[in-house]
Amino acid sequence: MRYISTRGGIDPIPFREAVMMGLARDGGLLLPQTLPTITAGQLAGWQNLSYQQLAAEVISLFVDDIPRQVLEELIERSYGSFNHPQVTPITRRGGLYIMELFHGPTLAFKDVALQLLGNLFEYQLGLTGGHMNILGATSGDTGSAAIAGVRGKKGINIFILHPHGRTSPIQALQMTTVLDENVFNLAVEGTFDDAQSMVKELFNDLQFKDAFQLGAINSINWARVLAQVVYYVYAYLKLQKQGAEAVDFSVPTGNFGDIFAGFVAKRLLPAGCIETLILATNANDLLTRFVNQGQYAKGEVKVTSSPSMDIQVASNFERYLYYLRDEDGAQVRADMESFAASGSLDLSGLRSRVEQEFKSRSVSEAETEAMIRDFYQAEEYLLDPHTAVGVKAALDCRVDGRPVVCLATAHPAKFGEAVARAIGSEPELPPALAELADKESRCELIAADPALVRSFIEEHGLR
Structure with a gap:
């Protein structure tokens, strides 16, 4: 399996090199040269696998330069720190299925990918x-x-930028x-978008990137997305076992990474x-x-109770584009330069194709708070604000x-103030x-100035 850039400016590279490169050297994002497919027969054989075993099967479709036994060991180590065996x-609540992605060390879905990515780096x-210096921006x-x-x-x-x-x-x-x-x-x-912009600027300075061996942990790193593809396949298999033929997914997202993993899973699985x-x-x-009007246009970042989605430039959108x-790749480059x-x-001319993949709903702060309260009262199940956005849209x-x-x-306890406004007490x-x-x-x-971030890494980074 070889990897290419969305902007068409690099020669195909193997998986391990793609992991270490992070952002493609032409400023694009890395993707498999071709997407593999999973047959109905393969799915049937995977029906009773553990999460770790399924992860090895799915990820190995994209990785041919890590021995299978080593890959399995990396996966086992990555998920050994999770507090749930699955x-x-x-869980089924309120006529929906809730897939809990918060059983890792930091109680958020990012653990599913980043525990694995850390072990791949090592x-x-x-x-x-x-050696390497990891540089990343976070909205939460x-x-x-x-x-x-x-x-x-x-x-x-590791150097992490977050909006103060x-x-x-x-x-x-x-x-x-x-x-x-x-x-x-x-x-x-500044905002998360400010932080993310600085990260991309430093990655696009190839001399600096090479001198400090910069590595990416944001979802610009393909391995992040790949690890997340697994839980879509896992969820589908669970519901298929209960008799479902087709499944929809509702994904709260701001950076398009988590839902892009769902798009990849949809491409992998039988139609x-x-x-x-x-x-x-x-x-x-x-x-x-974008989904409902065909317009991909920046606005002013609004502060909400679901801060991980307070984003107006979605990095992974380029992969879907x-x-x-x-x-x-040439058209994507032109599009991103125009943007x-x-x-x-x-x-807007592509809306009919977009609507074959996606539906979309924007959820207000009042609706989010009401969703947390109503779901808790009806189901005795507590949603964090991000999940509440996804449940309302679903x-x-x-x-x-x-x-x-x-x-x-x-985990809802990470957003105690928002939960308390909804139900009257913090979890x-x-x-x-x-x-x-x-x-x-x-x-x-630090001020939102890439020169200051550069100087900080020059002072504290490994060389």
Whole structure:
């Protein structure tokens, strides 16, 4: 399996090189040269596999330069830290299926991918004897999950940028209370989009990227997306076993990474297994406007109770655009250059194709709060604000007779203030979160200036 750029400017590379490259050297995002497919016979043989066993089967379709036994060991180690034997268990509530993706070390869905990515980095560096400096931006959960995946690992320093004051207090503490010598937190005076833009600018400086061996942990890294594809296949198999022929998924998303993994899973599985992907956004409705109107246009970032979706530039959108443009890298490059210059793309002529894959709903703050309260009262099940956005969209967009799996992306205790506004009291904190308030924290406040980030890495990075 070889990997290419969405912008067509690199020669095909193997998986391990793609993992270490992160952002393609031409500024695009890496994708498989061709997507494999899963047959009905393969699916039947996978029906009773554990999550870890299924992960090995799915991921091995995309990886041919890591021995199978080694890959299985990396996967087992990655999910050994999860507190549920099924890794991503599914529960039926309110006529929907809730897939809980928050049973990892930092209680968020990002753990599913970042525990594996950290081990892939360590494996590759062990083979080469090299080092790397990981640079990433987070709107909330990616940072803590990435830190948990690489803290203390030899030959790796990690630099995480988060928007100062725009994550939940617990999300910030999960990052800044990790005091390992290889961990550096930078609180950016700006938005997540500002932080993400600086990360991309530094990755596109190839001389700097090479000098400091920059590695990516954001969902610009293909391995992040690949690890997430697994739980879509896992959920489909669970519901197929209960008699479902086709399944829809509702995904709260701001950066398009999690739902793009669903798009890949839909392409992998036989036709009709995954029918519709329900794209749920909060008041930052960039992606909903794209699906429903064909306009991909930046707006002003709005602060909400679901901060991980407070985004107006969705990094992984470019990967979907590549397929929407019939895998024409030159056209994608032109589109992204136009978007960079004007802040908008008119894709209304492609709406009919988009609507074959997606439905979308933007959910307001009032609707999110009401969803948390109503679901708790009716089902005695507590949703975090992001999951509530996905559940509301699922209820509004579902088709009678077809099951919908809603992705529960974070433990509700990570967003205690928002939950308290909805139900009148904060959820009980799990021990891993309750102890954070008493821990020492360390963080550097920094202006939204890529030159300052560059200088910080030059001072503290591995060389």
